[in-house]
Amino acid sequence: MNKWYKFLLLITILSCCMVNYAINIKVRLLSEYEPTSIVVSTISGKYNLICDNNRIAESLETGNAVQLSYYEGKIKVERGIELIGTFHEVEFIGAKYNNVFSLKGDILPKERVYEENLKVNIIGKSLLLVNNINLEKYVAGVVQSEVFGSSTDVEFFKIQAIASRTYCLANLNRHIRQRFNVCDAVHCQSYKGRCTQPDILRATYETFNDVIVDSANKLISPAYHSNSGGMTESAGNLWQYDIPYLQSKTDSFSIGARNYEWDKILPKRLWIDYFVQKYGDRYARDGEYQQAILNWSQPVRQSHWVVGGDTILTKEIRSYFKLRSAFFSISTQGDNVYLKGKGYGHGVGLSQEGAIEMVKQGYSCDEILCFYFNNVRVIKYTEIIDL
């Protein structure tokens, strides 16, 4: 089947599914940019322009654009050389079946394209852009933004779609005081616009409404990372609070993948200075203390080791030296410290490279989720929440 025909067919199927379960969420766009000026263009469909609850007579047809800019605590709206006015709130409400708009501005490296409605308010001295969009379309956009390129397998995209949907629904109140549900940055989930990949749209459609719940039927927090290094980390070890479905386990599926191993060489002086500054100058003077930080190994993941009365946390070393993981062993090579590490990321929950390998070996998306998250089930969210 022709790629574009397949894409259009999937868009249509996805849109039809959504008619029955129209759950919309509010996503802040360009969260990291604090835009003061932006051009909004209609890419397809038609938009009605509502300014301070009054509809501007002329609709925005395909190809039409308006410029919005911050002006003395309000939004200045211009269309070409015509000034429409200055307002507190500006809304772009889709008036046809498939309404798509784009955002362009000096702050953006390239134009971004989104679906459905847009509401603009002022936040601080910049524009607050909020996309009101169907959850499933948002999920497909997130999967494309976060993982496209790391795999081409629909089963892997299904895992990401379920995880992304679960995360979103479990975090609907994360930004509620700021008048939206989630932001489009990694603080919530990266979302750079509408999904254009047929395989991701298909994966989203095939997992429509699916979410992961724990043994108490509560939505889980589906933590994931790039590679576990052969063993995942428990939430209790990393974050100091135990989560039953995020336990440490052996993960042979991650072994040998691209981010399975790493190494790093650091000057011994730099390494010792870290311990001197953090725990005291005994690490510079005392041979026993020095040995304890120059030779140490992790055959299995350990969150810390103890030297004298000091508890040394591997996650703090990871953060300070910007290491790929906290799963490393230490030895010396002349005047240098040699770190040999495994895995990439915090190690809690699902290993993406492990999941990709499981897909290759024929495991289903549900089996893979149940491998990385203990005692969970994949169910339709309509079974547990009343939205």
Ligand SMILES: [Zn+2]
């Ligand atoms: Zn956020």
